[in-house]
Amino acid sequence: MELYSYDACPFAQRSRIVLAEKGLDYELHEVDVHNKPAGWERISPYGKVPVLLDGGGRIYESRIINEYLDEAYPEPPLMPGTPLARAEARIWIDYCDTRFLPASHRYAWADDAGRTEAAAELDEVLRFLEREGLAHSGPYWLGKEVSLVDFHYLPFVERLAVHEQLHGYRWPADCRRLRDWYAAVCERPSVKGTLRPAEWHIEQHRRLREAIEQRRAAGG
Ligand SMILES: N[C@@H](CCC(=O)N[C@@H](CS)C(=O)NCC(=O)O)C(=O)O
Known part of the structure; x- marks a missing residue:
């Protein structure tokens, strides 16, 4: 099995965590997405990491890679056992990508005038x-068992520290369950190995901003 990943990519982090949870061996190819290798588009149709090669197939999009890994390597299972519980897991995975990430992204890229509204x-x-997602008693998103939902959110909750340090964002004080959930997930060995200090994330954010500005200046 081979994974094309980038150290600073939160999407690739999702898949690295799941591979570690499953105890799977794989060859890691580090791709600097700001400086892509020649022929990269032949490996990654969208030009993005992560990409997984396994069993003669190529899988991309972190959510789909993780679902694939859970189906192809069912032990330990990372999706619940009943259709209803799986539907709930998918609702929160979808919410992460369609609601939480866009809101976090808008905050990160807001100008000074728009930052209060974005916050x-x-x-x-x-x-x-806090209210709807973490309604179970924990410690994980869906209760006692860790699941793909936990690993879908973790990299992006980790990066809220960038908002905090760069722009003074404060989590709402009443989001206690979210804090407890984050602390519990960070304790898992699969996750611990991927965590980085806030300063490191700030440096990655700076690199990303620079790359975007260069692309704009070049008319891209
Ligand atoms: N929806 C994708 C997003 C992956 C993604 O945006 N990866 C970024 C790095 S964090 C990337 O490869 N960007 C390179 C590019 O867009 O050219 C997923 O979930 O896998």
Whole structure:
């Protein structure tokens, strides 16, 4: 099995965590997405990491890679056992990509004039997660058992520290379950090995901003 990944990529981090949870051996190819290798588009149709090669097939999109890994390597299972519980897991995985990430992204890229509004939007999303998403007794998203939902959110909750340190974002004080959930997931060995200090994430954010500005200046 081979994984094309980038150290700083939160999407690739999702898949690295799941591979570690499953105890799977794989060859890691580190791809600097700001400086892609020649022929990269032949490996990654969207030009993005992560990409997994396994069993003669190529899988991309972190959510789909993780679902594939859970189906192809069912031990330990990372999706619940009943259709209803699996539907719930998928609702939160979808919420992460369609609501939480856009809100977090808007905050990160807001100008000074738009930041207050972006912070209010992000607060609202985090409160929704606190109230509706973390309704089980924990310690994990769906209760006692860790699942793909935990690993879908973890890299992006980790990166809220960038908002905090760069722009003074504060999590709503009433989001206690979210904090407890984050602390519990960070304790898993599969996750611990992927965590980085806030300063490192800030440096990656700076590199990303620079790359985007260069691309814009070049008319891309
Ligand atoms: N929806 C994709 C997003 C992957 C993604 O955006 N990866 C970024 C790095 S964090 C990337 O490869 N960007 C390179 C590019 O867009 O050219 C997933 O879940 O896998």
